[in-house]
Amino acid sequence: MIPRKFELLPEHLYPSQEWAIVETAFSQPWMGNAETIFALSNGFIGVRGLPEEGRPTIESASFCNGFHETWPIVHAEEAYGFARTGQTMVNVPDATLLKLYVDDEPFFLPTARMVEYHRELDFRTGVLSRTIHWAAPSGKQVYITSRRLVSLEYRHLAAISYEVTVDTDAPVVISSQLLNRQDSFASDERGNGGPLSDPRRSKGFTQRVLNARHHLERDLRVCTGYRTTNSGMVLGAGMDHIMETDNPWQMQRSWSEDLGKVVFTVDARPNVPINITKFFTYHTSRTVPAVEVVDRACRTLDRAMRDGYQHLEERQRSFLGEFWSHADVQVDAEPQVQQAIRWNIFQLCQASARAETTGIPAKGLTGQAYEGHYFWDTEIYVTPFLTYTDPRVSRNLLRFRHSMLGHARDRARELSESGALFPWRTINGEEASSYYAAGTAQYHINADIAYAIKNYLDARGDFDLVAEVGAEILVETARLWCDLGFFSPETGDFHIHGVTGPDEYTTVVNDNTFTNLMARRNLRFAAAMVRRLREERPEAYAHLVHETGLIETEWAEWDLAADAMYIPFDMERGILPQDDNFLEKERWDFAGTPIDRYPLLLHFHPLVIYRHQVIKQADVVLAMVLLGDEFTLEDKRRNFDYYDPLTTGDSSLSACVQSILAAEIGYEEKALEYFQYALFMDLANVAGNVVDGAHIASTGGVWMAITYGFGGMRNYNGALSFDPRLPSTWGSLSFRIRYHESRIEVTLERECYRFELIEGDPADITVCGTPLKLLPGKPLEVAAPEAKPE
Incomplete structure (x- = not known):
């Protein structure tokens, strides 16, 4: 692996703590990193670690898992079976904003004179807290504290507790906002939507994505229902507030398609705190109208307003206490x-x-x-x-894969194959990889899913999941391998041609070793589970036969293919070639490649990379880890010794x-x-x-x-x-x-x-x-x- 110089977080800014990430001063050079490091999520809602005041930011974004827009993939040259529709997770309206003004001066981190600054993400509470002492331009001393969480207990809910205190009389304005950044800005400061600079980056949109379809304002509440332009998905986004202060205050509410506001104007008195609790929520749907998701958002806010912010923190701590006791x-x-x-x-x-x-x-x-x-x-x-x-979540993820089986069957038909082919990259179950050589060709994803089912069964002994959803996946993935591969008329070996393994610097090859090994495991496991299902769960087996049209002769075919699976082997070196002709290629000139030319995918045409022995990520080595019972320690050592010097580590995997x-x-x-x-x-x-x-x-x-x-x-x-x-x-x-x-x-x-x-x-x-x-x-x-x- 190519040595990479990396710099640990500077101790004077981010002192080490066992249970938290702490930031002791605002630093613009580290700001983009911090937005990720301090991000909060619960698996459905995600918000990046931006300041509540909204500026400055590198990538301002909030997300709902699965909520996406679609767009037509334009290929330079068309061909049958190419992915046609792209999918991109939408930047949902940002509800973290609480803009602060004292004496009509905005609080702006880069120019604010800080007497004290402390931000901390506590892993035991799941709370991002911040304490600031700001010496305002007028000379007034302003004390700001905030606590933010995305609830792990309540899937659709997040909240902020925001408190401001001034040492003398002052006009204070706090503008709480629900801002549709997705359509307010066509691209961000780093060029999303502009010329392609990094294929790993997300696509920007030139057309409007979120269209307001329903709106509700009441007291300190603002909710909006949106519908996406192409995918037709619906989002309900809402915020509500509890204002607690002994200072005189007024409220003004406003709304437009891209911005909802609740503005608090306060005549602050010396050392009398202003506390605003902001609850915000998101609901999504593929089927119900906008008015319904807004209604759901309102019900979530009603419960939050009733229970209060402290209740959320208590439930968060309890949730994480249980999590850490296992993890x-x-x-x-x-x-x-x-x-x-x-x-x-x-x-x-x-x-x-x-x-x-x-x-x-x-x-x-x-x-x-x-x-x-x-x-x-x-x-x-x-x-x-x-x-x-946390096996509950593992089960849910495997059930989610099963929910994509219909699309996977359709994709297999599109590629003239039996069974099912799961998409290389997707949100809605359809293939969204526009570059098939490093995408669709990675058929090993079928075996990876089957491997996860087996790993779950081995660890949990829970055959129920196999009976409920696993067996159907195993049948259809095994069918694909039997159809995709073929028996050599000369040797009788079973070959799989025209695939890409985990290493995306070597594409569309014959007999990728990782793929063949994993496919063999997939075939054998599928046959074993179907037999077990027939013997132990005859009703579940009958359902499987009905759903898949399974016939008993198929099992024997799977076993035959597995037994005859061709696994490349180089006698001279005593290693498994990554594919049938990998060892025939010229080795990459690592000595002549400067460190700033990595990752290679950003500096060399794919064809240049494909012609060489050079590896983006572990391939044969990964097989040695996942299927370690099939190899001796010496096998593993020889293969590691050969492939380690060829692996760039350009992939984080x-x-x-x-x-x-x-x-x-x-x-x-x-x-x-x-x-x-x-x-x-x-x-x-x-x-x-x-x-x-x-x-x-x-x-x-x-x-x-x-x-x-x-x-x-x-x-x-x-x-x-x-x-x-x-x-x-x-x-x-x-x-x-x-x-x-x-x-x-x-x-x-x-x-x-x-x-x-x-x-x-x-x-x-x-x-x-x-x-x-x-x-x-x-x-x-x-x-x-x-x-x-x-």
């Missing part, structure tokens, strides 16, 4: 490491907690990059964390995977190096684009690197094992997992490993090759083996 990871290492681990895990919570009936966008709801699309990231990098810590395999094969130094890249991917802006949002797959990969890599945790076919690789620079590592109906705490120290059943049924585990049984009230301690040199 916390503790390390005896540098303070920045512990802080960064918890920030990454907190991002996983924010991205997934209330993502019911949706997927998880690549950036969560912290930014608009990648259009807010769902990728394979969810199944391979995010669901492992959820499966072992790579470092965590390389860390896991490096740890397993005993390369501690490399394992820690890659872990650092993954751990600080966003906090240190390793990829150079944190302003566009957090890398959610990488945050999931951080948890995997800790538990799979340093914790040595594996679960092959439901058999849980641990072979720890605790770094020599760490004093200890502790984490908890859910396994079947048990909760297990794992504590790794230099001299011994401790395993304790926290609650639930007795559990069978294997530690360093020794089978053990965990019983209630009887922790087990295992002596740590002596470390082996690299």
Whole structure:
């Protein structure tokens, strides 16, 4: 992997704290990073970490998961089967705005004379708080405190508590706004909607997106219902307020299609606080009219006004208390490491907690990059964390994939194939990848989804989910592999041609090793689950046959294809070629490529990249991690040694995977190096684009690197094992997992490993090759083996 220089957050601005990110001074150079780092979300609503006063900003944005606009994809040259309709997550009206004026002077962070500034995101409360002492131009001393949250308990609700106090008489104006930024600005300061500069960035719109269809004003409440121009989706956005002060005040309300205002004019007296609580809500729909979503928004606001802001904070703390009791990871290492681990895990919570009936966008709801699309990231990098810590969410995500099955069947027909082909990138279930070579050709997404189902079953023992939705997915994905591949008339091997693996710097190849290995696992698992369903759940099996037209001869075909699957192998090097002719290509000139020419995709034509042995992200190495039971330790070491020097790390999905395999094969130094890249991917802006949002797959990969890599945790076919690789620079590592109906705490120290059943049924585990049984009230301690040199 190409070394990347990254800069940790400066300690004088962002001092390390184990349970929070703290900002001690406003800094414009770090402002874009901070907008992402301090973003709040619950999986349905997301707001970036902007100041309540609205300025300055790099990317002003709020989001609702799944709420999107569509647009026609224009191809330079048309061809049958190209994706036709793009989908982009909409920047919904911003309700965080509370513009402040004292003596008619606006509070503006870059020019304000600060006596005190403190902003903090607490991972235990889910509250973004801020304290400011502003010496206004008039000489008056102004004290501002705010607390903001996006409720993890109430899916559609967020709130701000905003208080201003002045040390002497002064006119104070606070303008609370609901601003449609999506249509107020055709593009942002960085060029969204302008010339293409980075294909990872989101598309801007030149036409209007949000059209007001219904409006309601009452007391301190403003609600608007919008309908998107093309997708026809409906949004209800609303805000309401509680004003608490002993100062004389007046209110003025106004509304236009793009801006709703409630303006508070206060005759402030010395040291008499002005407290405004602002509740805001979003509801979306594909089917109901705008008046209905506005009505839903009003009901949410009614409940919030009744319960009050403090109730929301109490419920938030309770929610996160439960979350951390399952998900916390503790390390005896540098303070920045512990802080960064918890920030990454907190991002996983924010991205997934209330993502019911949706997927998880690549950036969560912290930014608009990648259009807010769902990728394979969810199944391979995010669901492992959820499966072992919050299986409810994992189940919901797999059910959501099942809801896309109809579109996936249609897409398979469009590509002249049987079964179903899930979209490479999507929001509504239709393929939205305009560049098929690095998009639609990544057929491995089918096997990735099947893998996630198997991983869930292995970890939970929950066959109900397989019976309800998993089996149908498995049948249709297995059918696709059988139709896509073919048996060689000369050798009898089963080949899969014309696909792209995880490495997007090598596209449309024959027999991509990762794809073939994962497809083989998919085929075998599908056949096994259908047989089990017929034997154990005859009614569910009958339903499956009815829904899919399944016939018994298909199972045998799946097994035959799996048994005959061609897996490339190079005898001379003793490695698995990434595809059938990868090793025939010229190696990339890494020595002659300056560091500022990475990522390669922004500086070289795709054809230049495709002609070389150069890897964007782990491919064969990822297969070695996911399907580790199919390879020996020496297999893994030889393949890692060959592919590691070829991997640029231009993808944020790579470092965590390389860390896991490096740890397993005993390369501690490399394992820690890659872990650092993954751990600080966003906090240190390793990829150079944190302003566009957090890398959610990488945050999931951080948890995997800790538990799979340093914790040595594996679960092959439901058999849980641990072979720890605790770094020599760490004093200890502790984490908890859910396994079947048990909760297990794992504590790794230099001299011994401790395993304790926290609650639930007795559990069978294997530690360093020794089978053990965990019983209630009887922790087990295992002596740590002596470390082996690299």
